Amino acid sequence: MTGQAKSAVDTLLAEALKELAEKHPIEKITIKEITDRAGVIRPTFYNHFQDKYELLEWIIMEDLLKPMIPLIKNRMLDQAWIFLFTSIEREKTFYSKFSRLEGQNSFEVIIKGCAKKALLQIFSEEGAVEPIKYSWLTPELVAEYYAQSLCFVILTWIQGGMAVEPKKLAEIYDYIMKHSLEDVITEMKQK
Numbered sequence: 001m002t003g004q005a006k007s008a009v010d011t012l013l014a015e016a017l018k019e020l021a022e023k024h025p026i027e028k029i030t031i032k033e034i035t036d037r038a039g040v041i042r043p044t045f046y047n048h049f050q051d052k053y054e055l056l057e058w059i060i061m062e063d064l065l066k067p068m069i070p071l072i073k074n075r076m077l078d079q080a081w082i083f084l085f086t087s088i089e090r091e092k093t094f095y096s097k098f099s100r101l102e103g104q105n106s107f108e109v110i111i112k113g114c115a116k117k118a119l120l121q122i123f124s125e126e127g128a129v130e131p132i133k134y135s136w137l138t139p140e141l142v143a144e145y146y147a148q149s150l151c152f153v154i155l156t157w158i159q160g161g162m163a164v165e166p167k168k169l170a171e172i173y174d175y176i177m178k179h180s181l182e183d184v185i186t187e188m189k190q191k
Helices: 003-021 031-038 042-048 052-065 068-073 077-090 092-098 107-125 139-159 166-178 181-190
Strands: none
Touching: 003 031, 003 042, 003 052, 003 092, 031 042, 031 052, 052 068, 052 077, 052 107, 068 077, 068 107, 077 092, 077 139, 077 166, 107 139, 139 166
16 A cells, blocks of 8 residues: 555544544544544554544644644744644644543543654654753653643633634743743733
8 A cells, every 4th residue: 555545544644533533532432433434444443543543643643743843943832832722722632532532542641642752753854862951851852851740731722612813822921931930920910
């Protein structure tokens, strides 16, 4: 199977899962239901993904994170956050249901793992393989820190009903990331 054909099947399976999630909790959706909706046989699914949670990881990487990588590499972080939050909002029902997953395959575990993987890819491509100023701050730990913060913002936003518009949330996230705790405390005291 060519790379294009594999990608087309991956996309077909992802769309089938998203459609099913419109009406059913993700944890209740079976592989058979996904393959039936996609119009493929079960072995086809297993040629592409180990389980539906690996398919969810693929969706996060392909739909949300991979398109952000060029923006982040070009230091267009505000545009990266706007893209991310807008993409999640566009598929509000799917991500709302996805965010309810708990346990070892929870939304939090999947999104943090994918964000960390994407950040490590960026660090590697940018040549950031050595610890920065402090030896404890390895690319691995820095990626985990930022993945955790991004996951917190996404999850809190989704659970709050996505009440803040994506552009405003991007501004808020950008503010949090660019200001120290000391700056925030000082600013809060002035109000």
